[in-house]
Amino acid sequence: MSNRIDVKKTYKLFINGAFPRSESGRTYEIKNAKGVFIANPCLASRKDLKDAVVAARAAQSGWNKASAYNKGQILYRIAEMLEGRRAQFVNEIILVTGVTKVKAEKEVTDSVDRLVWYAGWSDKLSSLSGALNPVAGPYYNFTVPESMGVIAAIAPETQSLLGLIDAIAPIIVGGNTIVVLASTKAPLSAMSFAEVIATSDVPAGVINILTGKKDEIAPWMASHMDIDGFDISALAATSHGAIRIAGAENLKRIYSFKSADPGRILAFLENKTVWHPIGL
Amino acid sequence: MESPVSFDYAPAPESRAIVSIKPKYGHFIGGKFVAGSKHFPTINPATEEVLSQIALAGKAEVDAAVKAARKAYTTTWSKMSGRERGKYLFRIARIMQERAREFAVLETLDNGKPIRESRDVDIPLAAAHFFYHAGWADKLEFAGLGTSTKPHGVAGQIIPWNFPLLMLSWKIAPALAAGNTVVLKPAESTSLTALLFAEVCQQAELPAGVVNIVTGDGSTGALIVNHPGIDKIAFTGSTEVGKIIARAVAPTPKSVTLELGGKAANIIFEDAAIDEAIEGIVNGIFFNQGHVCCAGSRLILQENIAEEVLEKLKKRMAQIRLGDPMDKNTDLGAINSKEQLLKIRELSASGDAEGAQRWSAPCDLPTKGFWFAPTIFTGVTQSHRIAREEIFGPVLSVLTFRTPQEGIDKANNTPFGLSAGVWSEKGSRILWASQQLRAGVVWANTFNKFDPASPFGGYKESGWGREGGRHGLSAYLKGVSHE
Numbered sequence: 001m002s003n004r005i006d007v008k009k010t011y012k013l014f015i016n017g018a019f020p021r022s023e024s025g026r027t028y029e030i031k032n033a034k035g036v037f038i039a040n041p042c043l044a045s046r047k048d049l050k051d052a053v054v055a056a057r058a059a060q061s062g063w064n065k066a067s068a069y070n071k072g073q074i075l076y077r078i079a080e081m082l083e084g085r086r087a088q089f090v091n092e093i094i095l096v097t098g099v100t101k102v103k104a105e106k107e108v109t110d111s112v113d114r115l116v117w118y119a120g121w122s123d124k125l126s127s128l129s130g131a132l133n134p135v136a137g138p139y140y141n142f143t144v145p146e147s148m149g150v151i152a153a154i155a156p157e158t159q160s161l162l163g164l165i166d167a168i169a170p171i172i173v174g175g176n177t178i179v180v181l182a183s184t185k186a187p188l189s190a191m192s193f194a195e196v197i198a199t200s201d202v203p204a205g206v207i208n209i210l211t212g213k214k215d216e217i218a219p220w221m222a223s224h225m226d227i228d229g230f231d232i233s234a235l236a237a238t239s240h241g242a243i244r245i246a247g248a249e250n251l252k253r254i255y256s257f258k259s260a261d262p263g264r265i266l267a268f269l270e271n272k273t274v275w276h277p278i279g280l
Numbered sequence: 281m282e283s284p285v286s287f288d289y290a291p292a293p294e295s296r297a298i299v300s301i302k303p304k305y306g307h308f309i310g311g312k313f314v315a316g317s318k319h320f321p322t323i324n325p326a327t328e329e330v331l332s333q334i335a336l337a338g339k340a341e342v343d344a345a346v347k348a349a350r351k352a353y354t355t356t357w358s359k360m361s362g363r364e365r366g367k368y369l370f371r372i373a374r375i376m377q378e379r380a381r382e383f384a385v386l387e388t389l390d391n392g393k394p395i396r397e398s399r400d401v402d403i404p405l406a407a408a409h410f411f412y413h414a415g416w417a418d419k420l421e422f423a424g425l426g427t428s429t430k431p432h433g434v435a436g437q438i439i440p441w442n443f444p445l446l447m448l449s450w451k452i453a454p455a456l457a458a459g460n461t462v463v464l465k466p467a468e469s470t471s472l473t474a475l476l477f478a479e480v481c482q483q484a485e486l487p488a489g490v491v492n493i494v495t496g497d498g499s500t501g502a503l504i505v506n507h508p509g510i511d512k513i514a515f516t517g518s519t520e521v522g523k524i525i526a527r528a529v530a531p532t533p534k535s536v537t538l539e540l541g542g543k544a545a546n547i548i549f550e551d552a553a554i555d556e557a558i559e560g561i562v563n564g565i566f567f568n569q570g571h572v573c574c575a576g577s578r579l580i581l582q583e584n585i586a587e588e589v590l591e592k593l594k595k596r597m598a599q600i601r602l603g604d605p606m607d608k609n610t611d612l613g614a615i616n617s618k619e620q621l622l623k624i625r626e627l628s629a630s631g632d633a634e635g636a637q638r639w640s641a642p643c644d645l646p647t648k649g650f651w652f653a654p655t656i657f658t659g660v661t662q663s664h665r666i667a668r669e670e671i672f673g674p675v676l677s678v679l680t681f682r683t684p685q686e687g688i689d690k691a692n693n694t695p696f697g698l699s700a701g702v703w704s705e706k707g708s709r710i711l712w713a714s715q716q717l718r719a720g721v722v723w724a725n726t727f728n729k730f731d732p733a734s735p736f737g738g739y740k741e742s743g744w745g746r747e748g749g750r751h752g753l754s755a756y757l758k759g760v761s762h763e
Contacts, residue, residue: 128424129424129751131735131749131750131751133731133733133734133735133749134733135729135731135733135734136408136731136733137729137731139726139729141731141733141734143734143735143749143751146715148739228740240530240531241530241531241532242530242531244526244527244530244531245527245530245531247526247530248523248526248527248530249523250695250740250741251519251522251523251526251538251540251740251741251743251744253744270720270739271720271735271737271746271751272714272719272720272721272722272739273720273721273722273734273735273736273749274714274721274722274723274724275721275722275723275724275726275729275734276710276724276725276726277725277726
């Protein structure tokens with residue numbers, strides 16, 4: 001009815017709690033299913049990845065120190081913020097993918113619920129993976145899961161919001177920080193999700209989101225010496241061998257998952273065993 | 281300072297009559313010893329005496345071993361109930377206990393480690409590993425991977441020379457308990473106890489092909505790693521070889537665990553019980569001649585106690601008895617090989633060249649065999665090669681710190697992350713440091729303790745996965761969501 005011109009959003013990267021453009025100045029065009037122009041998201045470069053890893057590394061010890069209760073509350077807070085902006089996400093998913101409203105709504109609902117599910121894991125991981133070990137001697141000996149460090153991930157192309165949450169939440173819930181590459185074809189909900197993160201008390205640098213091309217960024221993620229682990233679930237199986245070879249340089253932990261289960265969280269945790277003598 | 285009263289020890293040699301070493305060995309494939317084609321000598325590193333000729337497995341032998349393992353997996357082992365599998369493992373544990381002295385003597389002759397250590401540490405722990413894992417065989421649904429777990433199939437296992445039988449047990453016991461069959465290759469210089477273990481498998485009437493042992497060098501190891509009939513690789517050894525293996529298996533569906541190198545920090549805070557810490561430092565670096573991936577090879581001392589600790593440490597080091605590994609009073613045995621001795625010498629020379637100060641305990645080195653006196657370097661900085669590279673010998677690098685955080689930062693300044701030690705009488709500081717240290721095993725007010733129930737393994741470039749406990753067992757099972 002109205003003749004008002006929309007104020008369109010510039011989609012940028014999310015690094016260290018801020019929204020910079022790619023240092024490369026590059027963008028790429030995305031269109032909807034009918035070929036109509038939608039946006040020019042950033043085409044992230046190797047340098048953007050490096051910047052994101054620096055931010056993730058700097059944020060890691062602080063995030064790791066946050067209590068499990070605190071981390072759980074922050075993940076839950078992300079779910080709260082997402083819930084409040086359901087309509088925006090439904091619209092963006094429909095705009096880019098052309099799916100029905102019912103399907104888009106289901107994806108957003110599943111996304112919120114999935115976040116709540118992951119949030120609840122934060123203070124149960126050591127019950128799941130820890131142990132008090134009955135060694136044959138006068139020692140108190142226990143094993144606890146600990147964060148691994150900085151983890152990279154690739155979000156899937158389909159269900160770009162739910163898939164992004166399955167990439168991010170299991171990695172950060174145990175105290176890791178993340179650099180994640182969003183869906184190439186459908187990055188809008190990822191960058192809007194960055195706005196949700198930015199208003200959810202997630203410390204800067206804990207979650208860093210890039211947009212761009214898998215073929216370009218994934219090999220740099222694999223060979224980066226300050227990335228400790230890599231979730232390659234969304235990469236084509238044919239590329240896994242080359243990625244694993246590149247990752248062997250720092251013995252990166254590289255995993256591919258088929259479902260959302262606690263194994264996905266534990267894969268990027270290390271187990272530490274501590275011994276102490278018992279005696280008078 | 282008054283010098284301590286010193287007593288002379290009379291020689292107390294263990295008898296070698298309990299072992300009978302054959303002049304030549306073959307491989308153990310499909311439950312039988314089969315002759316090898318090529319051979320190489322294995323020597324006693326304390327005397328350079330040739331003990332026997334060991335077979336060098338090539339493609340044909342590795343193929344035969346994998347085939348035997350696959351057949352045993354398909355026809356026998358994967359069909360057997362966990363309870364029955366477990367009983368075989370209990371049998372093996374008991375036979376190892378019965379023949380413990382024989383194993384200890386053979387290990388010391390072939391490896392050069394003191395009989396006191398092979399007798400009191402290596403062999404009892406090896407038997408304990410089988411006993412522990414035997415009990416898991418019929419309880420796999422409680423291993424934490426859900427009720428539908430599966431073994432991988434055939435495991436290829438490659439082990440090092442520093443704890444030959446113990447590393448064999450770390451590999452074979454969980455693999456068999458989980459229902460896998462194995463092809464294991466002992467290290468080139470220490471094959472004898474693995475071949476004696478093959479006899480134990482026969483005595484235990486373990487079904488043919490469940491355990492196959494092929495001997496050889498790195499070329500044999502590469503054949504195992506690259507064999508398409510193997511489902512899982514487990515390797516203990518250097519980080520360098522670990523990376524080669526990681527690349528080799530990258531394009532394959534093989535599952536991998538790696539226990540690799542280390543450069544463990546042993547941090548002594550100013551409030552530590554100094555005399556206990558001295559024993560911990562000595563145990564940390566001189567246990568097993570320092571041929572220990574988790575050796576406490578970087579001593580990180582709070583500056584205000586450094587002088588006192590170093591003085592006491594030197595006094596204690598002067599009491600270390602180096603010599604005949606078969607002597608029951610010996611503390612420090614022979615370096616395992618000439619190659620390893622040259623590596624230790626080369627890295628120590630780099631310590632001199634880069635400006636650190638060397639001090640070695642005064643001791644007479646035997647004229648035959650491979651020996652290196654217990655040595656410390658002071659004035660070491662974080663960039664020195666002797667602070668960064670694994671020496672795998674009785675050489676300790678000493679660094680100092682002022683604040684606790686600086687101590688932790690120095691400890692963590694390494695690509696390795698296998699183990700660490702921390703000494704303090706303050707509970708909260710011990711727990712704080714244990715949290716801060718980026719290492720898979722933290723020994724607090726102790727060092728170099730091992731147990732089958734206790735997971736062992738590294739962060740970062742010290743490897744993938746754990747061995748021991750429920751965590752170690754899970755490496756031999758499928759059922760987790762990640763590949």
